[in-house]
Amino acid sequence: MLVLGIETSTPAASVTIGSEQGIIASSLVTRGAGPGDFLLPAIEFLMEQSGLSYRNLSAIAVGLGPGLFTGMRVGVATAKTLAQALSVPIVGASSLDLLAFDVRYSDKLICPVFDAKRKEVFFAFYRQVPGGITRESSYMVGSPERLMAEIQGSGEDFLLVGNGALLYRDPLERVDKVEFGSMAYAFPRAASLVELALPRLFMEDYDRLFDIEPHYMRRSDAEINWERSMQRKNR
Amino acid sequence: MNGETAAGLLSEFDLETQTEVLPDPVGSNQDELLVLGIETSCDETCAAILRGKDNVLANVISSSADLHARYGGVVPEVASRAHVQAVNPAIAEALRRADLTLWDMNAVAVTVGPGLVGSLVVGVAAAKALASVLEVPLLPINHLEAHIYANFLDHPNFGPPAVGLIVSGGHTLLVHMPAHGLYEVLGETLDDAAGEAFDKVARYLGLGFPGGPAIDQMALGGNKRAIDFPRAVLHKGYDFSFSGLKTAVQDYLRKQEKQGKEVKLEDVCASFQEAVVDVQVTKTIKAAQSLGVSTVFVSGGVASNSRLRELMSAMCAENDLKLHYPSPEYCTDNAAMVACCGHFRYIRGIRADSSISADPNLHLA
Ligand SMILES: [Zn+2]
Numbered sequence: 001m002l003v004l005g006i007e008t009s010t011p012a013a014s015v016t017i018g019s020e021q022g023i024i025a026s027s028l029v030t031r032g033a034g035p036g037d038f039l040l041p042a043i044e045f046l047m048e049q050s051g052l053s054y055r056n057l058s059a060i061a062v063g064l065g066p067g068l069f070t071g072m073r074v075g076v077a078t079a080k081t082l083a084q085a086l087s088v089p090i091v092g093a094s095s096l097d098l099l100a101f102d103v104r105y106s107d108k109l110i111c112p113v114f115d116a117k118r119k120e121v122f123f124a125f126y127r128q129v130p131g132g133i134t135r136e137s138s139y140m141v142g143s144p145e146r147l148m149a150e151i152q153g154s155g156e157d158f159l160l161v162g163n164g165a166l167l168y169r170d171p172l173e174r175v176d177k178v179e180f181g182s183m184a185y186a187f188p189r190a191a192s193l194v195e196l197a198l199p200r201l202f203m204e205d206y207d208r209l210f211d212i213e214p215h216y217m218r219r220s221d222a223e224i225n226w227e228r229s230m231q232r233k234n235r
Numbered sequence: 236m237n238g239e240t241a242a243g244l245l246s247e248f249d250l251e252t253q254t255e256v257l258p259d260p261v262g263s264n265q266d267e268l269l270v271l272g273i274e275t276s277c278d279e280t281c282a283a284i285l286r287g288k289d290n291v292l293a294n295v296i297s298s299s300a301d302l303h304a305r306y307g308g309v310v311p312e313v314a315s316r317a318h319v320q321a322v323n324p325a326i327a328e329a330l331r332r333a334d335l336t337l338w339d340m341n342a343v344a345v346t347v348g349p350g351l352v353g354s355l356v357v358g359v360a361a362a363k364a365l366a367s368v369l370e371v372p373l374l375p376i377n378h379l380e381a382h383i384y385a386n387f388l389d390h391p392n393f394g395p396p397a398v399g400l401i402v403s404g405g406h407t408l409l410v411h412m413p414a415h416g417l418y419e420v421l422g423e424t425l426d427d428a429a430g431e432a433f434d435k436v437a438r439y440l441g442l443g444f445p446g447g448p449a450i451d452q453m454a455l456g457g458n459k460r461a462i463d464f465p466r467a468v469l470h471k472g473y474d475f476s477f478s479g480l481k482t483a484v485q486d487y488l489r490k491q492e493k494q495g496k497e498v499k500l501e502d503v504c505a506s507f508q509e510a511v512v513d514v515q516v517t518k519t520i521k522a523a524q525s526l527g528v529s530t531v532f533v534s535g536g537v538a539s540n541s542r543l544r545e546l547m548s549a550m551c552a553e554n555d556l557k558l559h560y561p562s563p564e565y566c567t568d569n570a571a572m573v574a575c576c577g578h579f580r581y582i583r584g585i586r587a588d589s590s591i592s593a594d595p596n597l598h599l600a
Contacts, residue, residue, distance in 0.1 A: 210324050
C-alpha cells in the first residue's frame with residue numbers, strides 16, 4: 001500500500017512516500033518560500049527520484065495541524081485535491097500526534113509543543129503504550145505559562161519536544177522534572193504520518209474527502225470580536 | 236500607470252518569469268480545448284469548465300457571503316476556511332454538470348492574484364495538484380485580466396483594442412487593452428473601490444451587505460437629482476476617489492437627523508449612485524476618445540449595476556462607441572472568465588510549472 005504523506009502545518013514542510021515495507025522517499029524544508037511553493041515540486045521530485053508515478057499511489061495522508069493557518073490550508077487543499085483526482089482514500093492525523101509518536105520511547109509524559117505565534121503554544125499530553133502512544137489530554141492552545149501550570153499541576157515527569165518547547169525553553173526550564181527533546185524533533189514529519197496512516201488504511205478507516213479540515217483550534221479574530229460585542233450588547 | 240507608448244506597456248511575458256512560450260500547441264483544435272478554471276481570490280469558491288473560447292459547460296460558484304454578512308464585509312480568515320471546504324466539491328460539481336472527468340481536461344487555469352492571500356493559496360494549491368496529476372499545462376491567471384476576458388463569454392466579437400472599467404468590491408480601474416495580454420492602467424481609485432463605497436453607504440443606510448444590489452434596487456424608486464452629492468473629478472488624469480462622496484452621504488444623513496427631517500432612502504441611494512456612475516462613465520468615454528479606441532467594456536461585480544449600464548450605454552451610443560459588458564453571472568467573480576483567459580493564454584503557448592505561487596499584490600501592468 002503506497003501512501004503519500006503531506007505535513008505542512010509548522011514551518012517545516014515535509015513530504016514522504018512510503019508503504020508498510022518502509023519509507024521510500026522523504027524530504028523536509030524549514031525555510032524558504034513556504035509550503036505553497038515547496039510542496040508540489042517536492043512531490044514531483046520524490047516521485048521522479050524513486051521511479052514512481054501518481055498512479056502507483058494507494059492513498060493520501062495529511063497532517064491537519066494545529067499550526068500555521070496558511071501552511072495547514074496549503075497541505076490540506078493539496079492532499080484533498082490529489083485524493084480527488086486520483087480517486088484514492090484520504091486520512092488525516094493531528095500534527096501533535098505525529099511528533100509525540102516520533103519520541104515515544106520514554107516513560108515520561110510526552111508533550112509536543114508547537115509555536116502558535118502571538119505568545120501562545122499548541123500542545124497535548126501523550127503516554128507510551130505498546131506499539132504506539134495514547135493521548136491523555138485534549139488538544140490545547142495557550143500561553144507558555146498555562147503549559148507550565150498544567151505540567152506543575154500534574155506532578156509527573158515530562159518530555160517536551162517541538163519548536164514551541166525550544167522557543168520557550170527558558171521559562172519552561174524553571175519547572176522541575178522537565179526534559180527537552182533535541183532540535184532533530186522540532187517539527188512533525190510526514191514519515192510518521194505515513195506510518196500512523198497505514199493501520200487506518202488497512203482497516204478502511206478513511207476520512208471523508210469533502211469533510212476533512214485543518215485543525216484550526218482558534219477562531220478568526222473577527223468571529224471572536226463579534227461574539228464579544230454581542231455579549232456586551234446582551235448584558 | 237501612464238505609459239503612453241507601446242514601450243511603456245508591460246506584457247505578461249515580462250510579468251511572469253516562470254512562464255515559457257511554446258510554439259502553437261493545439262493547432263486547429265482550439266475550439267475543442269477544455270480548460271478547467273479555478274477562482275478563489277475573495278469570498279467565492281469557483282470552478283468552471285470551458286470548451287473553446289466561449290462555450291461554458293459548467294460555471295459553479297459557491298459563496299461564503301452569508302458567513303460574512305454579520306461582519307459587514309469579507310473576513311479574510313473566514314473566507315479562507317470556506318475555500319478549503321468548498322474547492323473540491325466545486326470542482327466535482329463542475330465536472331458533473333459538464334458530464335466530463337478530470338482526465339478530459341487539457342489545461343488548468345487558476346487565479347494567482349490579486350486578492351486575499353489566504354484565499355488565493357487554496358485555489359492555487361488545488362490547481363497545482365490537478366495539473367501535476369493530469370500532466371496538463373498550468374495557466375496562472377491575473378484576476379483583473381480575467382474580468383476583462385469575461386466579455387468574450389457573451390460577445391465572440393469582443394477584442395482589443397479596447398478601453399474599459401473593472402469595477403468591483405475590490406477594484407476600480409480604467410484600463411487600456413491594445414492587444415491580447417497587453418494592458419495599460421490609465422486610472423485607479425485613490426481610496427475605496429467603487430463596490431466598497433456601495434457597501435459602506437449601504438451600511439450607513441442600514442441596507443445590509445453586500446451593498447451594491449441593495450442600493451441599485453432602492454435607487455430605482457428614487458430621484459437621482461434629489462441631493463447634489465459631490466463628483467470627485469480629479470484634475471489629474473483618470474484616477475478615481477470615492478471617500479469624499481462617502482463622507483458627504485454621512486454628513487447629509489447627520490444634517491437631516493439634526494434638523495429632524497425625514498430621510499428618503501430611495502433618493503439618497505439614487506443620488507449617491509448617480510455621483511459614482513457619472514464620474515466613471517465620463518472618464519471612460521474620455522479615455523476611449525483620446526486613445527482613438529472604439530470598443531468599450533465594463534467588467535466586475537459593479538458592472539451589473541443597472542444605472543451604470545444605462546448611462547454607459549447612452550453615452551457610448553451618443554459617441555459612436557461599441558459597448559460590451561458581461562452578463563450578470565460573469566460580472567461577479569467566477570471561474571468561467573478565468574478559464575476563458577486561460578484559453579487565450581494556452582493558444583498563445585504560455586505555460587507555467589508547479590513552482591508558481593499566489594501573488595496577492597499582482598498588478599495588471
Ligand atoms: Zn473580482
